[in-house]
Amino acid sequence: MTDATAPDAAAAADAGSAQHEAFRRKRDQSVRAPQGALALTTTAWISEPTTVEGVPGTWAPSPTGDGLQVTADASAGIVVDGQTVDGDVAVYSQSSMTPSSVRFDDRLTAFVIGPDFNGRCALRVWDAEAAVERGFTGISAFDYDPAWHLQGTFEAVEGGVAFEYGKSQGGTLRQALSPGRIRFERDGQQVELVALPDGDSLQIVFADATTGDESYDVGRFLFVRPRHDGTVDLDFNRAIVPPCAMSDQYNCPLPPAGNRLAFPIRAGEQRPTFAA
Incomplete structure (x- = not known):
């Protein structure tokens, strides 16, 4: 009788890595686009x-x-x-x-x-030529880590969850409503996040212990889409830097207080890079 667990896990890891590489290529093309x-x-x-x-x-x-x-x-x-x-x-x-x-x-x-x-x-x-003229070379990112592809839960809240957030260009705090709470477990502790509605998805704006050091100063974004059964994929390998990292013409939301995490998330994008 053979143990299929290890080969299955290896195949899943390879598939996840391949999907991640495809995501990275698509992301690079997107930010370089004529209206990227x-x-x-x-x-x-x-x-x-x-x-x-x-x-x-x-x-x-x-x-x-x-x-x-x-x-x-x-x-x-x-x-x-x-x-x-x-x-x-x-x-x-x-x-x-x-x-x-x-x-x-x-x-x-x-x-x-x-x-x-x-x-x-x-x-x-x-x-359309701005990326070339500015010497854009890519977006640095942490190595793909399947351990940061987590399964979380989404709890809808009637009337939403009120929170405040700032903007990258300053000004007064903005008021927002998250349609619910997103939770996941990290090292045995429950972590709870709020999110901004974004079409049929949710936009999580977060900071962690890498922010301002290993990753972009303002924080990062993660877009998720809860399922009907309340589960949600939280693949932090797909965390992206906000557009204000690439153009000062954007006024990006900052992480609300509850989305500022004390632990490091060494997955996803770090910051854009430009030729000297």
């Missing part, structure tokens, strides 16, 4: 007609409040939703039913975000 995290060069919040550095046109709040309005003649070469701008054109926000795309040339593209709490929208400009 490295490409964001401008976030211009607009409350009155103005110009935006580096791109043509006059930009103003949309009369309907669901985006911006750009004014330019055809010689500026601005293309909105496939049509060259010649006069006044509405540019709808990403949060609208019909978000607009903007192209300035072969390198520069844009879209609109907002409105924010003050009713303002912003033009976000992306440079």
Whole structure:
């Protein structure tokens, strides 16, 4: 009678490692993309007609409040939703039913975000060559460790779990509701986390004993999707650095107090690296 446990465990480890390598390749491609995290060069919040550095046109709040309005003649070469701008054109926000795309040339593209709490929208400009010009070489990461692929539980809470968090660019604390509590066990101790809703997933913003030393100063993100039975995969090998690690145009959430862990999680991304 043979013991299949060891071969099965080895096969599972190999499969996990292969899946992790595929995740790392996809992640690298994502941040290098023409509108990846490295490409964001401008976030211009607009409350009155103005110009935006580096791109043509006059930009103003949309009369309907669901985006911006750009004014330019055809010689500026601005293309909105496939049509060259010649006069006044509405540019709808990403949060609208019909978000607009903007192209300035072969390198520069844009879209609109907002409105924010003050009713303002912003033009976000992306440079497809930014990663190359900045000498981006990759994102350093801890070695893959299957021990950090944990099974946790998600407990939904009626009305949510209230918590506060800061933002990487400062300002007042923000109020948020986690739809429930995420728990996992570490060295015999129960760990409890809260998360921000992110579509059909949850975004865990956390810090640990590696933060600011072995990993990025602000903390890291982990996206999870609880199952209907209340279980949840917590694969910290897929923890990622926030986009503010790659562009100062992002204003990322900081880990709330309960998500600041005293132990090290030596799995997942550490920080972006650039050529000297």
